[in-house]
Amino acid sequence: MLEELIRSWDGEEVVVRFDQPSGVWMFVCVHSTQRGPAGGGTRMKTYPAPADALADAMRLSAAMTLKMAAVSLPFGGGKAVLAVPVLPDGEDRRSLFLRYADLVASLGGNFQTGPDVNTSSADMDVIAERCPYVYCRSEEGGGSGDPGPYTARGVFHGIRASTRHAFGSAELEGRVVLVQGVGNVGGQLAELLAAAGARVLVSDVATDRACGLADRIDADVIPPEGAIDIECDVYAPCALGGTLNAETIPRLRCRVVAGSANNQLGEPDDAERLRGAGIVYAPDFVINAGGALNAIGIETLGWDRKTTDARLAGIGDTLAEIYARADAEGITTEAAAKRLAQARLA
Numbered sequence: 001m002l003e004e005l006i007r008s009w010d011g012e013e014v015v016v017r018f019d020q021p022s023g024v025w026m027f028v029c030v031h032s033t034q035r036g037p038a039g040g041g042t043r044m045k046t047y048p049a050p051a052d053a054l055a056d057a058m059r060l061s062a063a064m065t066l067k068m069a070a071v072s073l074p075f076g077g078g079k080a081v082l083a084v085p086v087l088p089d090g091e092d093r094r095s096l097f098l099r100y101a102d103l104v105a106s107l108g109g110n111f112q113t114g115p116d117v118n119t120s121s122a123d124m125d126v127i128a129e130r131c132p133y134v135y136c137r138s139e140e141g142g143g144s145g146d147p148g149p150y151t152a153r154g155v156f157h158g159i160r161a162s163t164r165h166a167f168g169s170a171e172l173e174g175r176v177v178l179v180q181g182v183g184n185v186g187g188q189l190a191e192l193l194a195a196a197g198a199r200v201l202v203s204d205v206a207t208d209r210a211c212g213l214a215d216r217i218d219a220d221v222i223p224p225e226g227a228i229d230i231e232c233d234v235y236a237p238c239a240l241g242g243t244l245n246a247e248t249i250p251r252l253r254c255r256v257v258a259g260s261a262n263n264q265l266g267e268p269d270d271a272e273r274l275r276g277a278g279i280v281y282a283p284d285f286v287i288n289a290g291g292a293l294n295a296i297g298i299e300t301l302g303w304d305r306k307t308t309d310a311r312l313a314g315i316g317d318t319l320a321e322i323y324a325r326a327d328a329e330g331i332t333t334e335a336a337a338k339r340l341a342q343a344r345l346a
């Protein structure tokens with residue numbers, strides 16, 4: 001199964017380590033180094049089988065190649081997945097990240113990482129003890145800190161560009177936006193939207209988290225199982241990927257899908273399904289690039305705050321360009337975004 005998966009992939013390199021002490025499978029996927037070293041987060045999760053973790057890492061790393069190119073960063077795409085039996089903490093977590101750091105260090109900078117699902121700046125600080133190829137260490141640790149707020153700001157700019165395309169105005173006052181998943185990124189996005197005058201609906205499998213946030217920003221809470229069916233202007237998927245598929249797309253009652261989750265489409269055909277439904281879809285690998293832009297901009301490219309903020313706002317301009325192209329060429333927004341990225345990879 002692993003062998004077949006690796007053979008079928010179009011990336012450059014897969015590094016597999018089985019970590020004996022913890023029973024953790026580590027998969028580092030270097031999808032492309034054409035534009036520079038492969039950059040991408042380290043995701044930690046439980047999976048039904050190691051092959052599922054590898055498949056996830058492969059798909060996510062390919063999306064990173066497109067993301068880096070779409071926002072013109074001099075990086076390629078990669079991703080690492082730590083497939084854990086249970087999420088570790090304390091000393092187990094620390095020693096796991098130190099051993100993982102040795103693995104990343106051994107790649108000599110070909111793969112450079114940052115936080116992702118279930119990993120944080122504190123984990124990046126641990127990796128940095130043994131490996132220089134790591135972004136988003138804590139600010140005390142000399143890094144650019146949690147990328148979440150910057151990802152959220154990029155998505156916010158992307159939502160404005162998307163509503164401008166769908167409704168002719170980027171004004172969010174009175175717009176109904178459903179944020180599905182209010183973790184680190186979704187929660188901060190909800191706050192930005194509320195501050196801009198949008199009517200915010202929030203939904204999360206962790207009900208207490210959704211309710212606490214809703215109280216703070218005066219939002220309404222939607223039960224997670226009903227979120228997809230809710231009438232709204234903008235649906236913002238900010239939890240795990242794969243929520244848009246043949247079953248859910250016909251149920252959507254929004255004009256725009258624009259959120260931070262990676263890998264939002266269940267399969268490639270779903271882009272056409274969204275187009276057929278008249279929905280403006282912000283390709284995930286473009287709209288969620290803010291975290292990588294901020295970290296790499298601040299830590300490696302020497303950008304000041306002003307430049308970085310302008311680049312975050314540029315995510316909206318890039319989406320506007322993608323929407324215009326998709327309309328002009330009669331193709332999906334996903335296809336238009338891929339063309340834009342691929343032109344920079346050629």
Ligand code: PHE
Pocket residue numbers: 039040041042113114115116117135136147262288289291292295296
């Ligand atoms: N999780 C980030 C993303 O998907 C990965 C990342 C963060 C990569 C910071 C590089 C630097 O974009």
